[in-house]
Amino acid sequence: MRIVLIDDEHLPLTRLRTLLEKSKVPGIEIVGEYTDSLTVLNHIEKLQPNVVFLDIVMPGMDGLALGEKIQELLPNVEIVFTTGFDQYAIDAFNLHAIDYLLKPIQIPRLEKTLERLGKISNKNKKATAQHTMLKLFGGLYVVSPDGHTQLMKWRTSKAKELFAYMLNHRNEVIYRDTILELFWPESDIDKASKQLYTAIYTIRQTLKHYGLDSIQISSPLLNSGYKLLVENAVVDVEQWLSRLKLLSRVQATTLEEHEQVFQMYTGDFLGDCDYLWAEGERERLRRLWLHHASQLSEFYSINQNYIAAVKVRERVQALCADEEENYFTLMKLYDLLNNAAAVEEQYLLLKKMLREHFAVEPCEEVESWYRSWKQINELSRMDAFS
CATH class of the missing domain: 3.40.50.2300 (Response regulator)
Structure with missing residues (x-):
């Protein structure tokens, strides 16, 4: 020693x-x-x-x-x-x-x-196993080469949030004043500086604990800024965006690749963390994924593979429960599958979600479609019994 x-x-x-x-x-x-x-x-x-x-x-x-x-x-x-x-x-x-x-x-x-x-x-x-991936979808996790996933545990919530912020701005210089203003706006400069030093210290210790030696914090601007360097490690968001960008249009020959990329999104960006600074990136990534999900679902629908389209939409519903359009799409897909009970269930789930989250009722387009569907469905049942 x-x-x-x-x-x-x-x-x-x-x-x-x-x-x-x-x-x-x-x-x-x-x-x-x-x-x-x-x-x-x-x-x-x-x-x-x-x-x-x-x-x-x-x-x-x-x-x-x-x-x-x-x-x-x-x-x-x-x-x-x-x-x-x-x-x-x-x-x-x-x-x-x-x-x-x-x-x-x-x-x-x-x-x-x-x-x-x-x-x-x-x-x-x-500790021979080297962790090679950081997951930001759904929370903050470490994934080892054998696929074992761990939720990263932190001694303080401030150190966790600072690391997440630096990881989101990885390989960029972040000015010290920017960090102090964002994370300790109410503290005087001396107290805030000490809290910053201890948070950086805690981050380094946590990275060491999880075997993330390839992630380091440097100070290239002589104490006026920091840079989080990520080498020989993968960040799931970065990997997903790269693969999404390389996708060609959805067709039979590219379907498997589209499905793989679709499944890589396992939850909202830092979804279990209530960080105001992360909201913009969270919404951007969510919209990209929803657009891709829509393309995939549409391909299945055009090719009359309604069961596969339903699976795509059910996954969207599981991860983004507040997407009104997704409920409506599922209603129409279940109608094509002649599953009246599932149509009713989606309509009721939509009403419940809108009331609880937004205190509103379904839009007129949904209500009009549902009334028309219900009328046709009831007439069909009457004809079946006559």
């Missing part, structure tokens, strides 16, 4: 080194000790530590900012914060840091931290 120690005061730095040297945990190697933030940043990449013990309160660049910079240079490094202020540590780092130590540091507490770091290191070595 290669360790770097950082503290602006020599006495606690010497004490921590002594405690680490006396520790019963094997394999500890202290590769650097620093009291100056800029010197650390100049040396850290060459030292390649596994762990950094970092004081929170430092002159110039504080521990939060320095920790963020270190993890930008070494995404896999673990950081343990040290502080003499109990409440400050609890408020700022209880949910974000791998661990924090209160000064004066005691050896039993230090050894617990070292044991925890050892377990994390072993877990990372054993």
Whole structure:
């Protein structure tokens, strides 16, 4: 375990080194000790530590900012914060840091931290499966190469939302001021900056936990902006849009490809997240999918494969229950299949949806069609009994 120690005061730095040297945990190697933030940043990449013990309160660049910079240079490094202020540590780092130590540091507490770091290191070595896809349709998921899907769990909702925002703007520079204004508009600049640093730290730790080492956060504008870099990983929205764009018109020879692309849409963009900034993209992607669904359904209808057309429309209804036109289309398809009960059911479902979501009744076109259908259907039943 290669360790770097950082503290602006020599006495606690010497004490921590002594405690680490006396520790019963094997394999500890202290590769650097620093009291100056800029010197650390100049040396850290060459030292390649596994762990950094970092004081929170430092002159110039504080521990939060320095920790963020270190993890930008070494995404896999673990950081343990040290502080003499109990409440400050609890408020700022209880949910974000791998661990924090209160000064004066005691050896039993230090050894617990070292044991925890050892377990994390072993877990990372054993994690052989590499996650290669991020799913944004329906929520925020990780999919491994063998197809296993996990809902990403986050220590804070703010870190989750910031990651989703950065992923939506992947490979683009996002200005720091833009992030602060969007995510912490009510906080003063110092408090908001600290919250941003801890959120970035949490994102990096979460990515590491899920084996997403190919996704990194850089700061190309010298602390004034961030860029989320996605390499050797697939984002389902990006993959779907690429395949959708390449589709030729629906015909017998392209039908299988159209069906595959249609099935790739598994829910609205970040559908389980109530993010205002995501609404525009969510609606855009939904409309693209609905247009494709309409083309596919129309092809099946023209070729009198009404059962296949119904399956397309039922999937639309399952994922986009507020689409009025889809209920009407299903009513007409079920009529073509002579399934009167299903026509009635769709009409009642439509009325219920419109009342609950919009407090309105079906439009006149639907009502007129339904009245006409009902009249014809009743006459047909009378003729059948006469």
